Amino acid sequence: MSKTKRRLTESKVDPEYRKGRSAGYSLGWTDGHWFGRCEAVARKASPVPVKRPIHVLYVTSGKGYPYTPLDNGIVETLKLIAQQVTLVVPDDDIVSVAAAVRPDMMLALDGMHLSHEKVQAINALGIRTAIWFTDDPYYTDITAGIAVHYQHVFTLERNCLPYYANSGCARVSYLPLGVFPGSYRPRNTPHSMRGEISFIGTAYWNRVELFNRAIPLLAHRRLRISGMWWDRLAEYERWKGLIDLDKWMEPDETSEKYNANRIVINSHRAHDDETFNQNSARITAVSPNPRTFEISASGTLQLTDWREDIAQFYVPGVEIVTYDSPEDMAAKVDYYLEHEEERQEIALRGLYRTLRDHTYVSRLNQLMDLTMNG
Template sequence: MARANNRYADSFKPAYRAGRDDGYPLGWADGHWLGRCEAVIRAATPVPVKRPIHVLYVTSGKGYPYSPLDNGIVETLKTVADRVTLVVPDEDVVKVASKVRPDMMLVLDGMHMSVDKVQAINEMGIRTAIWFTDDPYYTDITAGIATHYFHVFTLESNCVAFYAERGCSRVSYLPLGVFPGSYHPRNTPHSMRGEICFIGTAYWNRVALFNQLMPLLAHRRLHISGMWWDRLNEYEQWKSLIDLGKWMEPDETSERYNANKIVINSHRAHDDGTFNQNKAEITAVSPNPRTFEISASGALQLTDWREDLAQFYIPGQEIATYDSPEDLAAKMEYYLEHEEERQEIALRGLRRTLRDHTYVSRLNQLMDLTMNG
């Protein structure tokens, strides 16, 4: 019987050895990478300190994709403010404010928040702040909202003067940051891993980019996800690489970032007349929220250039940039062939993001400027 059992076990040794030979290097590489990421996370993440401030937070009221922003800000406020009261725009916000008497009210986006409510809360002596999330793309609308707030925060530096010229006495440039509870390094399933990905809506400037880029990447493992990608000239040829019309929650987005070696960031155009409401034609020079989300996930980011980018990351060291489809394709080839350099830039980007660009950093700035202004 023992001899039979030994023969049975011996029959599995070749398969075991083959599995070990294939699996061990992958497991070691994954563990080593995640260990390096964890070391950065522990060293770079600031410890939140609660302030003796009561914040009344009014959500965007828009649902997805704004709800993840609301969630990240609320969860972070709970760690940096002594008390947080949460309301939605269609509630009786004035009644709530009168009852709880917060030190300040913070409104995200503000397009669903009645300015009459804001004015009533101003008259109570409560400082009101608004954080615009889509500047400069909806400035036709936000111009009429901003003047009702004590302090205006915009994620686009070119909008500071725009709001000041319309009578806002306190305007500050404050980009959105990232909530590391959603965007962080992950050990993704090998079944979903690839080389390059892009997640986002197919605005026309992005369509133009990918129309030229796709043939240059035909030999690479590419994944695209988002609305309207059937606008591509050769969509039928590339549709197997695209999750068309898919909205992804933050955790799923971060998982996809982690599953690929390179993540492309292409900013939205300020002058897309088919979608924007920006009659003043304010140009966009500031990085989008995706900039911080990609880097917080521990991925190498290749982004188009914006003038403010160097305020947040050192190009070539903490982030990589491109200026044309051909340049983007060439740099992707380079970093895919230089794995150590790719990982080093990604780790430096992760470190910088956690140190300077989380919602902890942003909300501390926001509270300082609102309460001390």
């Protein structure tokens, strides 16, 4: 087609079509450019897994959702870094399996559904045993009685180290969960899902108190809250249009929600919530929750409440942003939504740090080192 005919043809096109085409092109370029930057960071940061000549017998939590995604992520990662992985559930005849396959070590997640007798029998076979606790310090009344049966205890809460040692555990190590990038990763989410601010999680009472004060400060923004029990809010009827009440999401959908929002808020559980916790020792929590790593792995800006150990894993203000009150949170939300370049740079640095240092590959390599070399 000649240039003259093309101009004549385009002049007859509906102006609204041309306007939409121009806007769509710009939006597509912006999305593609951002996703490309995330992919470049991911390729640079992600270590190449190396298989070890180790056979791991892995015992799932046996609890189902929400523990199933943790089990799946750990199993898939073990397959990348261990020569052989044998998978069992707590109700299996684990002792017979272990006697037959002779693994180098047994790793149990959570351990609440695995009998002490089975663990002791595995120990008697001369197989190294380890357990990884996922919910410390919230159920330490229960886990203290479980931990003593394992040769090595791993906890995601640093303040639980002396507690388990004083309970009679010979070897205890601090090992936060980290993230499985197969589930939590940058995604080019549909525009129908896009928003500005998101929080996903159960409405424990400290979070209810936080959002009772924060929602009026954030309501002028595009805010979505998802999770159990949010009808506990003092003005739930007023704000229920912002809330996906009692919605449970699998990791892929959660990651999509994180990606769809420019800022994702993190709020840790309280260690002294007597309505839910079983922590009579009142062990305070100073370590980051698994969501800390999952949000940052999704390539969005994380705004989290402060915990002492966060600075061990991310540089505040550089790779992650912290807040110390609802008012501080709201002010920082406004700031970063109005300073897009800064928001993106912090999100990318957080993504890089997470994929370099805080994936299950990194964590499970540490776990195997400590278990096998101790």
